[in-house]
Amino acid sequence: MSPLRSLLSFAGVSMLSLACAAPALAAPASPAERVTPMTPDIVDHYEQVLPSADFIRREAMVPMRDGTKLYTVIVMKKGTQGGPILLSRTPYDAHEATHRVASQRIVDILETMDAEFAQDGYIRVYQDIRGMHRSQGTYIMNRPLAGPLNDTGIDESTDAYDTIDWLVKNVPESNGKVGIIGSSYLGFTTLMAEINPHPALKAAVPESPMVDGWMGDDWFHNGAFRVSSLDYAVGQATNKGDGGGEFALGKGDDYTRWLKAGSMADFAESLGISKVPGVRKFVENPAYTDFWSLQAVDKWLAVRPLSVPTMLEVGQWDQEDSYGAPAVYRALEPKDKANDMVTLVIGPWRHSGANHGGSSLGALDFTGDTAREWRTRYLKPFFDHWLKGAPDPHTPPVVTYATGINQWQESPRWPMGGATPLYLDADGTAGFARPSGAGHTDYVSDPAHPVPFIPRPIDMGNAAQWKPWLVHDQRFVSGRPDMAEWQTATLDKPVHIMGAPEVDLYAATTGTDSDWVVKLIDVYPNDVPEPADQGGRPSMAGYELPIGIEIFRGRYAKSFARPEALKPGQVTHYRWALPNVNHVFLPGHRIKVEVQSSLFPLYDRNPQTFVPNIMTAKPADYRKATQSVWFGGSQASAIILPVTEP
Known part of the structure; x- marks a missing residue:
């Protein structure tokens, strides 16, 4: 066959192939639907969660008793039925906490500490507290309990109650049992849920909780003021906590910067933050008057019955809230007559380190991932028992990690020495x-x-x-x-x-x-x-x-x-x-x-x-x-x- 005939033959086959394939192509778009160089490139929405995702994620605005609605995210593995609810109430953005990575796997989108729970049929719920991020209402930092300092009848305790009440009625995949957990500010809201608790609240794990901001947690330690509190107060107060409150100071040595600044009031004035309510609370109330002492959460808990099994956790080297968990333990332990309702955990961690990797801290190396060991050996069995009816793990009254010899130890009381x-x-x-x-x-x-x-x-x-x-x-x-x-x-x-x-x-x-x-x-x-x-x-x-x-x-x-x-x-x-x-x-x-x-x-x-x-x-x-x-x-x-x- 000549080269020309071969070429024509190939072209004929190709044209036939194209003709046969043509019916499978989509019909041409109408002129009004065709994309042009001037077609706008904005879409209303792109759904990142694909049908292949292994989880369900819902958003809800949950009503409180005063009509305020709080943004709440509910996440569970597909196919979950009769699962317990694990709740965290946060000022740090519930959307981000449940959208950590754009992924189709539940273990990716949630925090590290959630992995074991999410894989085992727990329904994970995060909620923005009132006034923060996507929630309605007014934010008050560490909102005091309804009483001498708060005449509204609304506090983090009532909000937790109303939230739990809504969840058990509106999440059909749940078994009607709720646990609550959280670290730092979330430790505070966890403790608040234990004051006049909802009957469905069966267990609580306050981690490094903010308990007494003057005595030894975030704001003061024995009367000495923690300088970074100013930055925190302004950041939280700005744009519902969504950012924009950072001090525009550029780079440099903060030692030199704060030394030059003078007193805290002088520094606040120089930055234009002296009228921010959170800053005023610190500057105008340096002593432990009723302003601070009546906000101490351990004192609120000390005068109330102990009805919720509680596991208190703190890091041995917690650089922010080392005071709170032991203080609450001292308040609750005398009520624990059978020594089976309150557990104190002290691990070799920084602030909130229990929720991340625990193999090292600074120059220190430990034997294994101590944070994961705690979560799998003690934390999850604790929740499984109270929320899923698993056999009693007989959680020890005190669980601590002995640094120096690097081993977990169980104790009947604290202190032991x-x-x-x-x-x-x-x-x-x-x-x-x-x-x-x-x-x-x-x-x-x-x-x-x-x-x-x-x-x-x-x-x-x-x-x-x-x-x-x-x-x-x-x-x-x-x-x-x-x-x-x-x-x-x-x-x-x-x-x-x-x-x-x-x-x-x-x-x-x-x-x-x-x-x-x-x-x-x-x-x-x-x-x-x-x-x-x-x-x-x-x-x-x-x-x-x-x-x-x-x-x-x-x-x-x-x-x-x-x-x-x-x-x-x-x-x-x-x-x-x-x-x-x-x-x-x-x-x-x-x-x-x-x-x-x-x-x-x-x-x-x-x-x-x-x-x-x-x-x-x-x-x-x-x-x-x-x-x-x-x-x-x-x-x-x-x-x-x-x-x-x-």
Whole structure:
């Protein structure tokens, strides 16, 4: 066959093929429907959830008793029937919490901690609290319980009740049983649901809950103000929490920035935020008056019956809410007559770390993913029993992770350790024997050069700095002239503590006010056999690991509600607690105690001159002072360690 005939033959076959295929093509669009270069490119909606998705996601506006409607997202695996409801009430955007990744798998769209529940037929519900994001109503930060501070009859307790009531009536796939869980602010709303609870609420897990913002959670610690609270208040108050409230300060060292700013009131004025209600609440109420004390959630729970099984969780190195969970445990535990309704969990985590990966924290490595271990070994069996009728797992009254030896331990009560004083002594030594002599160690504290809480430059918005700061190697401040330190001899046997170490401090100042910061530190031996570079993390050789750090504002030595000036040169007795821990100081290690008078810019500076309101202190009020820590005799400063016997 000639080349030309072959070409014609091929063309004929091709044309025949096209003719045969033509009927399968879509009919031509009409001129009005055809896409042109000028066809608008906006569509009303694109549904990301495809028919192939393994989940169902619904949105609802749930009515409260006052008519306010709250945005609520309901997510469950396809085919769910008779599933329990697991609720979280949040100020941090319910839509985002249920839309974490654009995916067709339920384990992808939900938070990490939801995976085990979503796969096992739980119906996961997130709700924006009133006034935030897509919910109606007015937002009030940590809205007080209806009562002396709130005459509306509406609070987070009533909203939780109304929400649960709606869910059990309008989610046909449920078994009518509800559990509630959440961390931080969501821990607060979880606890609020337990006050006058709905009958369908069968179990609650408050994680790192905001309980008392003045005593030791987000806003103050023993009267010292946490600077980042201003940023939080403005961010929450702006655009229903949807952003736009960030301080436009650019990059730079926050230590320098806050030092230059002066007092909190001066800084607020310079940023134009002095009239923001949340900022005013802090600036105008620096003492523990009824304004704060009547908002303490542990006090509300202490006077009410215990009717909801509760598992309280907190991280040993929680940098935001270390106070709340143990405080609620102390309020609820006496009501738990059979020791089977309240559980306290302390894990080796940062704030909210229990809901993420738990294999490490900063330079620390643990044996396995401790967060997942807790969720699968204790958390889910707890909910399965109360919400699904699974066999009783006999959840222990206390579950803690012993750092130092890296193992979970179960206990009948908390604290477990007895009170064993670790005395401060002469020449920077510390020991368990009471000092034979008496004296004091001095240092000069200068508000113009406060001690940083982490190495500079400091970026308070940098999660890599903020989240693990409580385990940061403390050698960066050791030897400074504006602090004092004491250290034991090398330990020849382990010292195991289970509880909250207490500071028993006798101290004086030449000023009329002072802050006191105490650090309890585990000093590692300098010959730890490991490489200097562990995937970018530092070696533990010689590492000074903080086990507990806490501050106390001197003006509140006699009364948290009525501050008084300190008398220059007069020794004052201070007593306060460090965070709750389960830790083993190993043989070959040392125990170290440090005392300083600033922790900046985590906390505002004390001017060391008494003024009625530190928030409005003026530049001339900030003065140097000589600080004296006393030891031995009748003024024997010590750290009271909750030591357990081997």
